[in-house]
Amino acid sequence: MKHILVIAEIFEEMIRPVTWELVAAARRIMDLENSGLIKIITLSDDPLSLADKIAEQTGVDVIGLKIPGCMGYDSDVYKQALSWLIKNMEPSHILTAHTSQGRDFAPGLAIRLKAASISGVNKIKSDHKGLIYSRSVLSNNQNMILRPVPGIPVVLTIMPGIFKFDAHENIKKGQMDIFEAPFDFGSDSSGSICHKRIIKKACENKVLKQADIIVSAGRGIGEKENLEKIFQFAKCFSFSAVGASRPLVDTGWIGYEHQVGITGAVVTPKLYIACGISGSSQHLAGMKDTQFVVSINSNPHAPIFRHSDFCIVEDAVEFIQAFLKCKADREY
Amino acid sequence: MKILICIKQLSDSKDISRFDAHALEEAILLKQEFENQGIDLAAVDVVTIGPLESSKIIKRAFGVGADRGYHIVTRDYEYISSFETASKLAVVAKKRSYDLILTGIMSQDLMAGQTGPMLAEMLGFPCVTNVVKTNLTLENHSIEVEQEMENGFRDCLSITLPAVLTIQAGINTPRYPTLSKMLTAGKKEIVTFNEAELFPGEAEPVRARETFVSMEYPEKTRSGHLLRGSLIDKAGELLSILQEKNLV
Numbered sequence: 001m002k003h004i005l006v007i008a009e010i011f012e013e014m015i016r017p018v019t020w021e022l023v024a025a026a027r028r029i030m031d032l033e034n035s036g037l038i039k040i041i042t043l044s045d046d047p048l049s050l051a052d053k054i055a056e057q058t059g060v061d062v063i064g065l066k067i068p069g070c071m072g073y074d075s076d077v078y079k080q081a082l083s084w085l086i087k088n089m090e091p092s093h094i095l096t097a098h099t100s101q102g103r104d105f106a107p108g109l110a111i112r113l114k115a116a117s118i119s120g121v122n123k124i125k126s127d128h129k130g131l132i133y134s135r136s137v138l139s140n141n142q143n144m145i146l147r148p149v150p151g152i153p154v155v156l157t158i159m160p161g162i163f164k165f166d167a168h169e170n171i172k173k174g175q176m177d178i179f180e181a182p183f184d185f186g187s188d189s190s191g192s193i194c195h196k197r198i199i200k201k202a203c204e205n206k207v208l209k210q211a212d213i214i215v216s217a218g219r220g221i222g223e224k225e226n227l228e229k230i231f232q233f234a235k236c237f238s239f240s241a242v243g244a245s246r247p248l249v250d251t252g253w254i255g256y257e258h259q260v261g262i263t264g265a266v267v268t269p270k271l272y273i274a275c276g277i278s279g280s281s282q283h284l285a286g287m288k289d290t291q292f293v294v295s296i297n298s299n300p301h302a303p304i305f306r307h308s309d310f311c312i313v314e315d316a317v318e319f320i321q322a323f324l325k326c327k328a329d330r331e332y
Numbered sequence: 333m334k335i336l337i338c339i340k341q342l343s344d345s346k347d348i349s350r351f352d353a354h355a356l357e358e359a360i361l362l363k364q365e366f367e368n369q370g371i372d373l374a375a376v377d378v379v380t381i382g383p384l385e386s387s388k389i390i391k392r393a394f395g396v397g398a399d400r401g402y403h404i405v406t407r408d409y410e411y412i413s414s415f416e417t418a419s420k421l422a423v424v425a426k427k428r429s430y431d432l433i434l435t436g437i438m439s440q441d442l443m444a445g446q447t448g449p450m451l452a453e454m455l456g457f458p459c460v461t462n463v464v465k466t467n468l469t470l471e472n473h474s475i476e477v478e479q480e481m482e483n484g485f486r487d488c489l490s491i492t493l494p495a496v497l498t499i500q501a502g503i504n505t506p507r508y509p510t511l512s513k514m515l516t517a518g519k520k521e522i523v524t525f526n527e528a529e530l531f532p533g534e535a536e537p538v539r540a541r542e543t544f545v546s547m548e549y550p551e552k553t554r555s556g557h558l559l560r561g562s563l564i565d566k567a568g569e570l571l572s573i574l575q576e577k578n579l580v
């Protein structure tokens with residue numbers, strides 16, 4: 001039986017929850033294929049406690065790869081250690097998260113393993129010829145379905161937030177194997193990448209995270225001056241805050257503390273109003289668990305409309321002006 | 333010091349892919365920094381894969397200061413897997429010994445984000461993806477970069493050259509081509525290759541490891557009720573809906 005391998009995601013010696021989603025995706029593959037043996041791999045200077053926790057939480061067998069001197073994620077270490085370990089296992093699938101780590105090492109690992117490589121997988125299905133994988137393209141407007149060529153393993157980076165891990169009541173703890181990698185990455189300064197430090201961008205986004213109502217602006221608002229309208233719109237609501245898509249932050253129109261999305265804040269307000277936001281997967285990841293979503297976009301085919309409760313096809317700024325007028329009229 | 337930037341033209345707008353514009357800008361900024369440090373060896377070359385009309389973005393790159401252009405000519409804007417793209421780029425990348433190769437973090441249309449890290453692997457170079465800041469040191473022939481991670485974290489690292497970096501938006505503001513540079517751009521040569529010239533005498537051409545099956549529209553995750561009528565009708569309706577829900 002071929003192995004379906006899951007690479008656990010570790011950050012600062014903690015298991016990232018996306019690891020459980022990878023196990024769920026691996027189970028999906030096993031169910032569709034009707035065969036396969038899932039194993040989870042974790043890399044660390046001291047993998048025992050990580051492996052123990054993973055085996056306990058998932059009930060899946062875990063391989064802890066002990067790499068002396070591996071004090072956190074490093075692409076060279078991951079590619080070298082994983083290709084060394086995996087080469088002898090003849091896996092059918094290797095699953096990593098579509099996160100900054102997974103996106104960093106997965107394509108290179110695929111090359112080393114002479115494997116197929118599909119990134120950002122958001123759906124796994126099968127047809128008469130086998131498994132096929134969906135990934136988002138064209139700013140989330142469409143999904144492209146791909147089929148890996150047969151006979152070689154496939155490396156997949158799995159979109160976070162898609163596959164749900166349901167923990168059974170009484171999981172029988174998985175087995176653990178601890179291997180020591182036959183190379184030392186320790187203080188060796190000959191490595192091509194040298195990690196200096198990890199910094200956290202100072203960010204006070206409590207206001208955004210605690211707001212009941214968020215009015216968010218995207219590139220569709222056209223110009224910086226129109227942000228004022230967004231702030232006015234937000235003032236219509238109590239406990240409200242202004243959010244923004246990343247491009248507005250990147251161009252310096254508004255501060256990072258307003259950014260919603262995978263590299264910004266993840267918010268769950270009662271109401272989210274998206275003004276001129278296309279609905280990229282990276283933005284959706286930050287607001288998809290909102291109770292109630294309203295979108296204003298001039299393009300009737302904007303992807304955000306598929307993830308909205310109410311859709312308004314209008315120029316965002318004109319609509320806001322009309323809304324403010326309506327509100328003033330009713331109050332009068 | 334030689335820098336190569338891999339750029340892609342979008343099939344619909346015919347523009348350069350957004351992240352590649354940032355990669356190109358970063359290369360121009362690095363070149364200027366070299367010049368400021370009194371090193372004028374910097375060459376900034378660009379390479380693209382696409383049909384003949386993709387040369388438009390090479391000319392645009394000349395217009396912002398690129399020195400040489402390589403164009404791997406395809407018949408159409410057909411779907412090319414990241415593996416094939418990287419394999420082709422690797423051939424060009426080996427032609428001059430580049431110290432630094434930049435790509436966008438992903439292409440704007442296919443959004444795979446694999447070309448850069450695959451190319452690095454094929455060349456045996458280290459790679460840092462998701463770069464939001466570069467800082468030239470020249471110490472030990474390396475470059476300092478910041479790699480963006482989730483939740484506002486950044487990994488500050490130094491990477492030995494030659495290396496591949498994939499560039500994230502927000503690192504800089506791409507400049508517009510200048511008229512004077514665009515005028516001289518016409519005189520700059522674009523070296524073109526076709527498939528046969530890229531892989532001469534190869535029995536086994538590079539083959540995709542994934543094949544295209546179909547395109548689909550993503551599923552709806554919410555009801556998506558469309559408000560109708562005039563602008564003011566819609567505004568009034570939304571106000572009523574929100575009032576009913578006690579949200580306003």
Ligand SMILES: Cc1cc2nc3c(=O)[nH]c(=O)nc-3n(C[C@H](O)[C@H](O)[C@H](O)COP(=O)(O)OP(=O)(O)OC[C@H]3O[C@@H](n4cnc5c(N)ncnc54)[C@H](O)[C@@H]3O)c2cc1C
Nearest residue numbers: 218219220245246261262263276277278283298299315316
């Ligand atoms: C690793 C990575 C991380 C990222 N993290 C984030 C993140 O955390 N958050 C985030 O937001 N993005 C993130 N992005 C960027 C993301 O991919 C998209 O580029 C971004 O979300 C798009 O922002 P937008 O919707 O404002 O712009 P666009 O995609 O350009 O959309 C603009 C929208 O406005 C509409 N429009 C145009 N004119 C009007 C008008 N007059 N009135 C109304 N609507 C109009 C258009 O139809 C379009 O739908 C990330 C990208 C990467 C690669």
